[in-house]
Every structure is written in C-alpha cells, then in structure tokens.
Amino acid sequence: MAVRMLLVINKSGGLIYHRSFEGDVDKGLNSNDYLILASILHGSFAIATQLTPKALQLSQSSSKNIDYTVPYIPYVGMPRGRTSSERSKYGASAPQGKLGSFKGDDFFKESFQSWNRSGVRQLCTDQFTMYIYQTMTGLKFVVACSQGTLSPANPSSSNNIFNIHVADNFLRKIYCLYSDYVMKDPFYSLEMPIKSTLFDKKVKQMVDNLV
Amino acid sequence: MVNLSSNMKLIFDVETPSYKQGKRFRNTIVRNPSVMPQYFAIIGKKDNPIYEAEFTSQQGQQGQLQQGFQQNLKELNAFILHASLDIVEDLQWQVSPNAQHGRGGLSGGFLRSKNVNNTDNCYLGKVDHFYGLAITAYITYGGMKLVMIHGGPPNGNTQIDDNMVKSFYQEVHELYVKTLMNPFYKVNEPIPSPAFDSRVRALAKKYLNR
Amino acid sequence: MSQKIILPSTSDDGIYTPSDGYEYTIGPKQSLPNEANATPTPSRIYSDSLMHRKQEVSLSAMAFLFQEMIATIHRASSSAQDFETRLNGYGYGIGTRLVELLNLRNSVPPNYSKSSTSNFLSNSSSASINESHGSSGTGTGTISSASDHTHYHENGTESLAAVINNMRPRDLKILDILQFVHGTMWTYLFGHASDDLVKSSERDNEYMIVDNLPMLTQFIPAGRSCDYFTCGIIQGFLDSAEFPCRVSAHSMPQGELDQRTVYLIQFDRHVLERDNLRFGP
Numbered sequence: 001m002a003v004r005m006l007l008v009i010n011k012s013g014g015l016i017y018h019r020s021f022e023g024d025v026d027k028g029l030n031s032n033d034y035l036i037l038a039s040i041l042h043g044s045f046a047i048a049t050q051l052t053p054k055a056l057q058l059s060q061s062s063s064k065n066i067d068y069t070v071p072y073i074p075y076v077g078m079p080r081g082r083t084s085s086e087r088s089k090y091g092a093s094a095p096q097g098k099l100g101s102f103k104g105d106d107f108f109k110e111s112f113q114s115w116n117r118s119g120v121r122q123l124c125t126d127q128f129t130m131y132i133y134q135t136m137t138g139l140k141f142v143v144a145c146s147q148g149t150l151s152p153a154n155p156s157s158s159n160n161i162f163n164i165h166v167a168d169n170f171l172r173k174i175y176c177l178y179s180d181y182v183m184k185d186p187f188y189s190l191e192m193p194i195k196s197t198l199f200d201k202k203v204k205q206m207v208d209n210l211v
Numbered sequence: 212m213v214n215l216s217s218n219m220k221l222i223f224d225v226e227t228p229s230y231k232q233g234k235r236f237r238n239t240i241v242r243n244p245s246v247m248p249q250y251f252a253i254i255g256k257k258d259n260p261i262y263e264a265e266f267t268s269q270q271g272q273q274g275q276l277q278q279g280f281q282q283n284l285k286e287l288n289a290f291i292l293h294a295s296l297d298i299v300e301d302l303q304w305q306v307s308p309n310a311q312h313g314r315g316g317l318s319g320g321f322l323r324s325k326n327v328n329n330t331d332n333c334y335l336g337k338v339d340h341f342y343g344l345a346i347t348a349y350i351t352y353g354g355m356k357l358v359m360i361h362g363g364p365p366n367g368n369t370q371i372d373d374n375m376v377k378s379f380y381q382e383v384h385e386l387y388v389k390t391l392m393n394p395f396y397k398v399n400e401p402i403p404s405p406a407f408d409s410r411v412r413a414l415a416k417k418y419l420n421r
Numbered sequence: 422m423s424q425k426i427i428l429p430s431t432s433d434d435g436i437y438t439p440s441d442g443y444e445y446t447i448g449p450k451q452s453l454p455n456e457a458n459a460t461p462t463p464s465r466i467y468s469d470s471l472m473h474r475k476q477e478v479s480l481s482a483m484a485f486l487f488q489e490m491i492a493t494i495h496r497a498s499s500s501a502q503d504f505e506t507r508l509n510g511y512g513y514g515i516g517t518r519l520v521e522l523l524n525l526r527n528s529v530p531p532n533y534s535k536s537s538t539s540n541f542l543s544n545s546s547s548a549s550i551n552e553s554h555g556s557s558g559t560g561t562g563t564i565s566s567a568s569d570h571t572h573y574h575e576n577g578t579e580s581l582a583a584v585i586n587n588m589r590p591r592d593l594k595i596l597d598i599l600q601f602v603h604g605t606m607w608t609y610l611f612g613h614a615s616d617d618l619v620k621s622s623e624r625d626n627e628y629m630i631v632d633n634l635p636m637l638t639q640f641i642p643a644g645r646s647c648d649y650f651t652c653g654i655i656q657g658f659l660d661s662a663e664f665p666c667r668v669s670a671h672s673m674p675q676g677e678l679d680q681r682t683v684y685l686i687q688f689d690r691h692v693l694e695r696d697n698l699r700f701g702p
Binding site for chain 3: 100101179180181183184185186187195196197198199201
C-alpha cells in the first residue's frame with residue numbers, strides 16, 4: 001500500500017480534511033498535531049521560492065517558457081482491470097452517474113496545467129514521499145506515500161518526473177471528487193472541515209484502486 | 212325558458228350597480244342559420260372558469276348584422292355550460308367515452324354525436340344539449356375542462372363537425388400548455404393574456420366559422 | 422370557493438380583477454369585427470414551439486442550483502417537517518406542468534421528430550429557446566429552415582396540435598399513470614427510467630418507485646432527505662392528473678447501492694374506490 005495519508009488544506013492554511021490509510025502511522029499525532037502540520041506545510045510551501053537556491057532561480061527566470069503542463073496518465077485511481085475492451089463491454093451497463101457529474105469512464109482525459117508554480121511539489125524523506133497539488137484557488141491536496149511512487153502499474157519507477165505526474169493526476173482526481181461531493185453539498189460551508197461521508201467513501205475507493 | 216331568463220335578468224338588474232351597465236358594446240343579433248355562434252370556456256379544477264369567450268360570426272355585411280346568441284338568452288350560457296359538467300365528469304373516468312354511441316341505454320350514450328370512434332378520451336364529443344344548443348367538451352391531462360356551446364338554427368338540430376371541433380380543442384389545449392409553461396402562471400388562475408385571447412379567436416375563425 | 426361574484430375571464434385589462442367566477446354584468450368578450458384577421462398580439466410564450474429540442478444542461482450547473490435552493494430553504498425553515506414541505510412545494514409546480522407537457526409531447530407521432538426522447542437535465546420546459554425557427558415573436562416572421570412536416574399557423578407559430586391525429590389517451594388507472602411516471606417522466610427528468618416500481622404488499626394504496634442513485638441528490642450525504650423535491654414533482658403530477666396522494670422519500674440502502682431511495686406513494690382512499698368502481702377490483 002502506497003498511500004499513507006491524505007490532507008486537504010484550504011487557502012488560508014487551515015486543515016479541512018485529513019485521513020490516514022494506515023492504522024499505525026499517526027500514532028502519537030492527535031488532531032491538533034495535524035492542524036499544526038498543515039500550517040507548517042502551508043507556510044513552508046509559501047516561502048519555498050525563497051528556499052530555492054539562487055542559481056536555480058536564475059536559471060528558471062532565464063528560461064521564460066517553462067512548460068507546466070502535466071500529461072494525462074490513464075486511469076490513475078480508477079478501478080483496475082479495465083482494459084479498453086473491458087471498458088467498452090462494461091461501459092454501457094455501468095450505472096449512469098458513476099463518476100458524479102463527470103462523463104465517460106475517467107474524470108478527465110487531457111493534459112492539464114499545474115498551478116503549483118512556485119511551491120513545493122514533492123518532498124522526499126527516508127520514510128515517505130509527499131506530493132502537493134495546488135489548485136488555482138489556493139486549495140492544496142497533499143498525499144504522503146511510503147514508497148517513491150503512486151503508480152500501481154510501475155511500482156518501482158525511479159523516474160522522478162513521472163512520479164510527480166502520476167501524483168498530480170491522482171490528486172487532481174481527488175480535486176474532482178472534492179468539486180462534486182464537497183462543493184455540491186448544500187450543508188457544507190466554505191473553508192470549514194469536510195464531514196461529508198460521501199466524499200470519505202469516494203476517496204477511500206480511489207485510494208484502494210491504487211493498490 | 213323566456214320567463215326564466217327574464218327572471219334572471221331581473222335579478223341581475225337588482226344586483227348590478229347601474230354604472231356597470233352598458234360598459235361594453237353589445238351587438239344587435241339577427242339569426243342567420245348558416246353561421247352559428249359559439250360560447251367557449253375553460254373550466255378549472257374547482258369548476259371555476261379560467262377563460263371564456265364568445266365567438267360570433269365575422270362575416271356580417273351591411274344590413275346583415277352580426278350573428279350571436281339571442282340577447283335575452285345569452286346570460287344563460289354559463290349556466291348551460293356548467294349544467295353539463297356533471298356529464299363531463301362522469302365521462303372523464305370512462306375508458307372509452309366515445310365508444311358508447313350506438314349502444315343505446317348507457318349513460319349519456321344517446322347524446323354522443325357521431326363520427327367519433329377512436330381511443331381518444333380527451334375529446335368527448337357532444338356531451339349534452341339544451342333546446343337546440345349542443346355542448347361539446349374536451350378534458351386536458353391535468354383535468355381542465357374545455358367546454359363549448361354551439362348555437363344553432365332556431366328550430367333545427369345543431370350539427371357539429373367533430374373533426375374541426377376536435378382540432379380546435381387540440382390547438383387550444385396546446386395554447387393552454389404554453390400558458391402553463393409561463394412560470395408566472397399558476398394552475399387554476401384565470402388567463403388574462405390578450406395574446407392567448409387573440410390566438411384562441413384566430414383558431415375559432417380557422418376551425419369553427421369557416 | 423369564495424363567495425365573491427364573479428369575474429370575467431376576459432382579457433380586457435380594464436375590467437380584470439382577481440376573482441374566480443363569471444362577470445355576468447359584462448359577459449364574455451365578444452369578437453369584434455375584423456379582430457380575427459388582425460395580427461395576433463406578439464408573445465414569445467405562444468409563438469415558440471413546445472416541441473422538445475435536445476439541449477443538455479450540465480449536471481454540475483443543475484447541482485449547484487439545487488444546492489443553493491436547498492441552502493435557501495434550509496435557512497428559512499424552522500423544522501425538518503417545514504423543510505420537507507417547502508422542498509415538496511418547489512417540486513409540486515413542476516409536476517403539475519409536466520402532466521400536460523409530457524402527455525402532449527407523447528401525443529406527437531413518433532416519426533414527426535427524431536428527438537422524441539427528452540431529458541429534464543437536458544432542457545427545461547420553458548419556451549425560452551427558439552433559435553432555429555425564428556419568428557422572433559412578431560407574428561409576421563418568415564419561415565426559413567422548416568422541415569417538410571413542420572406546421573405553422575398563419576402567424577408563423579409552429580403548432581404541435583396540427584400534427585397530432587389522436588391525443589394520447591388520458592391515464593385513468595392507477596397502474597397506467599404510475600407506469601407513465603416510472604417510465605416517461607423519469608426519463609424526461611433524469612435520462613433513464615426509474616429502477617423499480619413496486620406495489621406494497623401490506624397496504625393496497627401504497628406504491629413505491631425506486632431509484633438506485635437519485636440524480637439530483639447524489640452529491641448530498643445522507644442525513645437530511647433532499648429527495649422531497651422529487652417527491653413534490655411526483656405528487657404534483659399525480660394530484661394534477663386527479664390521483665390525489667401523498668409522497669414521501671425513504672433512504673433504503675441495499676448492498677452496494679447505498680444511496681438507493683424509495684419514493685412511497687400513498688393514494689387517497691377515494692382514488693382506490695374509483696379504480697374499483699370503474700375497472701373492477
């Protein structure tokens with residue numbers, strides 16, 4: 001199991017959702033610790049530009065047109081065993097609205113722009129690797145996993161750029177779930193902790209699909 | 212009948228403030244057998260009228276005055292029309308209200324006009340008659356009753372062209388549905404729209420006063 | 422009904438006062454000479470066609486609108502009961518309109534138009550869209566892109582009634598009208614027929630319509646039932662077709678379908694009596 005923890009941090013640094021997928025990981029961390037952790041992440045994310053070595057900054061600014069496009073990686077976090085032939089077979093019989101308001105068998109099928117242009121995208125330690133996906137509005141989705149990669153098809157991938165892209169794809173799908181099951185919940189108020197059981201369930205499904 | 216109507220008239224005269232009288236120009240009526248007047252109303256769920264109109268002939272030449280109901284009887288139109296609603300409501304729940312004519316003895320069967328033989332249970336055909344006036348009816352899916360009194364020649368039977376009348380009802384039905392699509396219109400409210408009125412009259416001219 | 426006499430349902434603004442009867446002192450409005458020949462009063466409502474045009478509305482847009490609706494009602498209502506009643510009322514008006522609209526559309530011969538299936542999330546009943554057949558409400562517009570079998574009145578209005586030979590029979594039996602709700606209305610609203618239609622084995626006036634994944638409320642976590650909107654639509658539909666009833670929504674998860682919702686329809690006693698009387702027990 002790769003994914004150990006998922007956090008959603010709102011634009012002002014407040015933790016609005018956290019969930020760990022391994023029982024023993026968060027021993028000793030209470031909810032207050034999580035709030036602090038989220039704030040620290042948010043803060044260090046914001047000053048990440050300042051932490052970047054000067055040489056790197058210079059080289060970045062000299063090359064004006066850096067490509068922030070993240071390629072689409074098919075079916076990250078979608079049910080396994082769906083080859084194209086199987087998909088066409090089940091496509092018709094699949095219950096409608098399975099992906100909420102998204103049509104087709106995947107949430108999106110095109111490459112997209114990363115809005116995380118000056119912050120941390122990946123944080124590697126001996127114990128875990130953390131990926132951060134930032135949306136246009138400043139919402140941050142953070143996933144921590146035990147190994148270096150989230151890709152189920154390619155578990156020992158050492159291609160770091162590829163790993164980041166897989167994580168971005170995965171977190172963008174979590175964002176899609178958020179847009180459906182959190183933003184369309186009439187009883188949710190913005191910037192407040194997410195309590196939707198449906199969101200919980202869908203996130204769990206998606207994480208399980210990564211196995 | 213004449214006595215009744217003059218009594219009614221009397222009552223109205225008592226009840227009506229004098230300033231309301233003569234508010235509207237009333238046509239002088241001379242009967243011409245070839246063109247018959249009609250009185251049409253849409254009756255709502257609570258037997259309340261939501262629209263009424265009288266169609267008189269447009270073809271009056273000079274000297275041949277416009278056609279309409281007899282002046283002293285026309286106030287009775289609403290009564291005559293409402294008197295037939297019981298029959299309409301009985302037919303409303305019959306599987307094929309139009310299939311019964313020819314089988315005499317069944318309720319209302321002898322009143323049916325001919326030439327109606329289909330499964331259509333919206334158009335009920337001729338449901339009632341009253342001293343030479345024929346009454347046809349139509350029920351919409353939402354239970355609105357479209358009812359019409361067809362005036363006729365003084366001593367003859369009123370002939371109804373079912374196909375034309377049915378087409379008229381269907382068109383009015385469609386207009387009614389369009390009215391209903393107006394978010395500011397509530398079911399069972401009177402329809403005061405001049406646009407509706409002018410279209411109904413155009414349909415009446417097209418289908419009824421050929 | 423109130424005891425007020427009597428109002429003209431004539432269309433003369435001058436004498437129109439809100440009431441609910443006839444105005445005998447005035448009588449129905451008469452035809453004036455040459456009136457029928459005049460151009461009809463322009464009106465978008467009456468010149469647009471009722472024919473369905475396939476036009477999908479995004480589920481997201483609908484969900485956001487619905488969400489805002491729920492939030493507004495929720496703020497305004499004092500109790501759960503109140504909330505449900507209000508939400509029901511929002512749907513009721515839609516139901517009463519759908520009775521007429523869907524039945525009329527179903528009367529149109531199937532070969533009249535290819536796009537005979539429709540979808541509420543794909544178009545609303547309003548007469549707001551009329552790009553292709555443009556008389557622009559003036560009543561004198563010319564017809565540009567009409568297909569062969571499109572019928573127009575003289576004033577340029579497309580008429581459905583003109584192509585209908587026989588109107589669809591009104592539904593008289595409980596089962597018939599429920600089939601219509603289960604099939605046609607559900608398809609119009611949600612793009613698919615409802616998943617089941619069941620008669621209660623315990624009480625003979627109770628029927629159930631089952632939806633495994635309610636389209637509008639699928640993003641709303643369990644806890645407070647927002648399905649009363651759909652209940653309102655069903656109730657408005659049946660009430661209007663003179664099958665008075667009460668409708669309530671119940672969440673009944675089954676297996677993997679944990680958002681399965683059952684709409685319980687309880688008909689008034691006299692509906693059953695009428696059914697028995699007319700069609701035998």
